[in-house]
Amino acid sequence: MTKTTNRKQDALDYHSTGRPGKIEVVPSKPTNSQRDLALAYSPGVAEPCLEIAANPEDVYKYTAKGNLVAVISNGTAVLGLGNIGPAASKPVMEGKGLLFKIFADIDVFDLEINATTADEFVNVVKALEPTFGGVNLEDIAAPMCFEIESRLKAEMNIPVMHDDQHGTAIITSAALINACELQRKKLDKIKLVVSGAGAAAVSCIKLYLHLGVKKENMLVFDKDGIVNTDRTDLDPIRMEFATSRKDVNTLAQAMKNADVFLGLSAGNIVSTDMIQSMARNPIVFALANPNPEIAYDLAVSCRKDIIMATGRSDFPNQVNNVLGFPYIFRGAMDVRATTINEAMKIAAVKAIAELTKLPVPEVVNLAYNETNLKFGKNYIIPKPMDSRLITIVSSAVARAAMESGVARKQITNWAAYEEELLIRLGADDKILRNIASKAKTAPKRIVFAEADHYKILKAAQIVKDEGIATPILLGNVAKINKILFDSDIDLADVLIIDPLDAEAPDAEQFAQHLYQKRQRRGITLYEARKLVRDRNYYGSSMVEFGYADALISGLTKNYKTTLKPALQVIGTKPEVKKIAGMYMMLTKKGPVFLGDTTVNPDPTAQDMVDITALIHEAIKRFNIIPRIALLSYSNFGGNTGVIPEKTRNATALLKQKYPDMIVDGEMQANFAMNAELLQGNYPFSTLAGTPANTLIFPNLESGNIAYKLLQELGNVEAVGPILLGLNKPVHVLQMDSSVREIVNMVTIAVVDAQGTKVITKK
Numbered sequence: 001m002t003k004t005t006n007r008k009q010d011a012l013d014y015h016s017t018g019r020p021g022k023i024e025v026v027p028s029k030p031t032n033s034q035r036d037l038a039l040a041y042s043p044g045v046a047e048p049c050l051e052i053a054a055n056p057e058d059v060y061k062y063t064a065k066g067n068l069v070a071v072i073s074n075g076t077a078v079l080g081l082g083n084i085g086p087a088a089s090k091p092v093m094e095g096k097g098l099l100f101k102i103f104a105d106i107d108v109f110d111l112e113i114n115a116t117t118a119d120e121f122v123n124v125v126k127a128l129e130p131t132f133g134g135v136n137l138e139d140i141a142a143p144m145c146f147e148i149e150s151r152l153k154a155e156m157n158i159p160v161m162h163d164d165q166h167g168t169a170i171i172t173s174a175a176l177i178n179a180c181e182l183q184r185k186k187l188d189k190i191k192l193v194v195s196g197a198g199a200a201a202v203s204c205i206k207l208y209l210h211l212g213v214k215k216e217n218m219l220v221f222d223k224d225g226i227v228n229t230d231r232t233d234l235d236p237i238r239m240e241f242a243t244s245r246k247d248v249n250t251l252a253q254a255m256k257n258a259d260v261f262l263g264l265s266a267g268n269i270v271s272t273d274m275i276q277s278m279a280r281n282p283i284v285f286a287l288a289n290p291n292p293e294i295a296y297d298l299a300v301s302c303r304k305d306i307i308m309a310t311g312r313s314d315f316p317n318q319v320n321n322v323l324g325f326p327y328i329f330r331g332a333m334d335v336r337a338t339t340i341n342e343a344m345k346i347a348a349v350k351a352i353a354e355l356t357k358l359p360v361p362e363v364v365n366l367a368y369n370e371t372n373l374k375f376g377k378n379y380i381i382p383k384p385m386d387s388r389l390i391t392i393v394s395s396a397v398a399r400a401a402m403e404s405g406v407a408r409k410q411i412t413n414w415a416a417y418e419e420e421l422l423i424r425l426g427a428d429d430k431i432l433r434n435i436a437s438k439a440k441t442a443p444k445r446i447v448f449a450e451a452d453h454y455k456i457l458k459a460a461q462i463v464k465d466e467g468i469a470t471p472i473l474l475g476n477v478a479k480i481n482k483i484l485f486d487s488d489i490d491l492a493d494v495l496i497i498d499p500l501d502a503e504a505p506d507a508e509q510f511a512q513h514l515y516q517k518r519q520r521r522g523i524t525l526y527e528a529r530k531l532v533r534d535r536n537y538y539g540s541s542m543v544e545f546g547y548a549d550a551l552i553s554g555l556t557k558n559y560k561t562t563l564k565p566a567l568q569v570i571g572t573k574p575e576v577k578k579i580a581g582m583y584m585m586l587t588k589k590g591p592v593f594l595g596d597t598t599v600n601p602d603p604t605a606q607d608m609v610d611i612t613a614l615i616h617e618a619i620k621r622f623n624i625i626p627r628i629a630l631l632s633y634s635n636f637g638g639n640t641g642v643i644p645e646k647t648r649n650a651t652a653l654l655k656q657k658y659p660d661m662i663v664d665g666e667m668q669a670n671f672a673m674n675a676e677l678l679q680g681n682y683p684f685s686t687l688a689g690t691p692a693n694t695l696i697f698p699n700l701e702s703g704n705i706a707y708k709l710l711q712e713l714g715n716v717e718a719v720g721p722i723l724l725g726l727n728k729p730v731h732v733l734q735m736d737s738s739v740r741e742i743v744n745m746v747t748i749a750v751v752d753a754q755g756t757k758v759i760t761k762k
Contacts, residue, residue, distance in 0.1 A: 009488065010462075015091060022094045023101075023108070028064070057408070060133075060336060064107060069329055070132040071096045071110045074121060076141035077164075077199075080289070086112035089139055096138055096163075104326035104390060105424035106333070108136075118147045122155070129156050133333045136325065137162035142199045143235050159332040159340045165203035167321030170328070170345055171381060172262065172285055172309075173207050174352035175319060178380040179307045183281035185259055187212040191279065193254045195293060196264035197222035197238050204262060205241055207349070210342060219243055219254045221265075226254070252277075259283060267291025272302040280305065287311045287319055307377045314440075314467070316378035323382060324348055327389055330421070331397030335407035347400035351393045355382050361623075368437055385434050391418040431584075431591050431622060432719065432744065439468045439750040444549035446746055447542050449535040450556055451475040451496070454487055459742035461489050468743075469750050472548050474499060474535040499538035507532055510541035510569075518568055536562055540569035543728050549753035550729035552746055559598055559732055563723075566730040578603070579725035580611040581732075582618060583707045586717040592673075593619055593626070593694045597703040598721040598732070608650035609657065612696050614724040616661060619694060621755065629672035629692035630654075630665025631702070636682060637666075643698045650696075662686060669695065669706075719744045722752075729753045 015021065030036045038044050048062035060066040075089035090112050097108030111128070115121035121144075125135060135158065137149055149162040180187055192213055194201055197220055209215060220227040220241055227234065229244045248254050255261065255274040260283040263270065270286065270293040278284075284299055286292035289311045296315040299308050309317035328348050332340050360373040364386050373379050382389060395418060401407040411417050446463070448456050451473035457480070460471035473480055473496045480496055483489070497504060508529070514537065515528035523531070531537045535553070542548040554562040572579055581598030584591050595615045600607060612628060619626040630651050634644035647666035654663050664686040671678045672692040679688045697703030711718040718741075723731050729752040731745050 069134040073139045078139045104330040134159040157338045163325045165199045168200040169203040169207040170324045173349040177353045179283045190259040192218045192260045193258045194220040194262045201264040263293035270294035285309045327393035331394035335398045336409040337401040343404040344400045347396040351396035444750045444753040447472040447539045447548040449539040449553035536565040550749040554732035562732045576725040578610045581721040583720035601700045605649040626694045628663040628694040632666035
């Protein structure tokens with residue numbers, strides 16, 4: 001089976017496994033008792049109904065309307081797939097809803113409607129106005145999309161936006177402002193060439209004109225050639241920016257001495273000769289996907305003075321609509337705007353442009369493996385993972401709505417509003433997306449000790465395809481190849497080694513090393529030679545000698561069996577007395593770190609100090625400030641016993657040795673996680689006012705039970721165990737981990753390895 005067919009099945013499995021689709025409706029109020037149900041429905045629901053009947057604006061007070069957007073399509077222009085119909089567009093609409101939720105906490109109902117004319121479409125959507133706080137139009141063919149949006153904006157009193165038009169226009173406008181500033185060009189002077197005249201291109205042109213670009217300095221091409229006044233096939237919209245020039249007919253001619261090229265058309269239609277013919281300090285936005293009008297590397301190699309943007313995430317300056325639409329709707333809906341007008345779009349443009357010039361938070365640098373992202377030719381628009389977008393762009397849009405007179409609700413306390421936005425943003429899996437982005441910037445070689453298992457091979461394929469890691473597979477070559485073939489997994493060109501093979505590379509070198517390290521611990525050279533044929537010993541040796549950057553194992557063996565070879569071959573960091581295991585639990589309130597959950601059965605007070613120090617440093621590498629609670633069944637001396645006394649002593653030692661560490665104990669778990677409860681009862685606590693994000697357990701039993709209960713009952717995702725303290729990266733999976741959990745651990749291992757200087761031993 002081909003690679004393309006294999007990836008197709010991955011996508012189909014993703015959408016069909018478990019609950020079909022990508023979204024669900026979740027109650028936002030308690031429903032556990034008969035009283036709850038009586039309030040939620042009959043008879044209690046009559047009360048808000050009557051209030052809304054008396055005052056229609058109260059619908060925002062008593063229902064979800066104010067945070068509910070309709071993502072609506074008729075399926076006439078879906079991605080690059082064309083007119084595939086409304087039902088076939090549903091996966092895309094669900095995906096758009098998912099982006100609204102994870103980036104701006106906006107709820108979405110996706111609606112795919114059978115409407116082939118503008119009249120039908122408009123009538124359906126208008127009738128839905130009582131339900132929704134906003135309407136995001138999506139994947140509607142031009143020119144119908146222009147009429148539909150225009151009529152809906154005029155006839156509805158809620159925000160309406162066709163993101164295919166305005167999203168790209170807003171992001172590229174911000175990029176254009178910044179690129180022109182860097183290239184010392186003025187918007188009213190630039191010569192602009194546009195390839196493409198669809199919905200996005202038309203909206204870009206209109207917004208550029210609003211920003212000051214001159215129509216007479218613009219040349220536009222569609223699939224039939226230059227858009228000029230001699231054409232008889234142009235609709236009124238394209239005729240608005242048709243040129244009367246007679247001296248230009250081809251794209252190559254138009255590119256000569258042009259300052260800016262905007263491509264929203266087809267891949268590989270621009271040559272290096274065209275780029276070289278452009279004016280000094282050219283700006284090129286090649287946004288065709290997946291292949292730009294000219295490849296990024298090709299363009300920058302032929303013009304050192306170029307500023308280049310594409311729609312791709314693997315190059316600088318990605319034009320991604322997610323920088324705009326979630327936050328534009330967030331700001332518009334938070335002031336109950338009746339529309340999204342030009343003032344609000346321009347406010348979004350300027351906010352995005354100005355955000356780019358602010359110092360970049362370390363978390364963003366870390367996510368993209370940069371040391372110092374700053375405003376310049378490779379950073380003209382923000383990164384999608386920049387959490388400041390929700391506060392800066394949403395606030396700017398809300399202000400513009402108020403100032404332009406379309407807001408029905410006023411915001412007076414902007415600091416409180418921004419705090420509310422940050423709370424809305426949450427951080428359940430955002431940290432994992434940031435870690436994955438960082439991993440992709442510098443992929444590492446990951447050796448899999450259990451490669452004769454489908455889950456491992458599937459995970460290896462995913463991390464290879466995603467550019468996270470380069471897999472190295474250990475196991476019987478024939479067996480692995482059979483699983484690959486039977487399961488249609490494509491791992492061509494991946495190194496496979498069988499340590500049991502007499503010709504396994506470096507086996508003798510590995511054995512000699514193990515013997516030298518363990519000869520006074522009962523291991524003979526004969527035993528060392530035998531041990532290194534075990535895949536965990538062999539894989540650990542590959543990492544120790546720099547032939548791989550990290551080891552992943554443990555899917556089929558218990559934790560202790562997997563950990564022992566790593567300890568014997570690699571050992572701990574010089575300053576580490578106790579290794580530890582940490583879990584990262586991805587909750588709706590943000591990540592919560594648990595330790596030690598896998599290694600130390602009954603740590604002493606000093607052991608707890610060492611474990612806490614390891615976990616503290618690990619969390620800081622995620623650019624999170626650890627707020628640590630040492631847990632017990634007692635609060636601050638409320639009970640006596642071995643565990644409270646041990647936890648109390650460990651806390652005192654930590655405060656003495658690490659005075660800057662935010663740590664307290666002993667305390668019960670509910671007090672650690674409930675800031676109000678802690679503040680009300682123990683206001684003297686170091687943690688009072690903000691909940692802990694790091695929980696240290698008094699023994700392995702309690703830690704292990706806690707994370708497994710949370711994983712099964714708490715509706716949270718567990719990432720781990722993250723092994724801390726070894727001299728080089730080794731991570732041990734839970735037995736029978738899912739493919740997703742393995743991928744998560746590989747991602748953690750790659751980021752771990754990025755911070756480890758590997759020296760290849762000769």
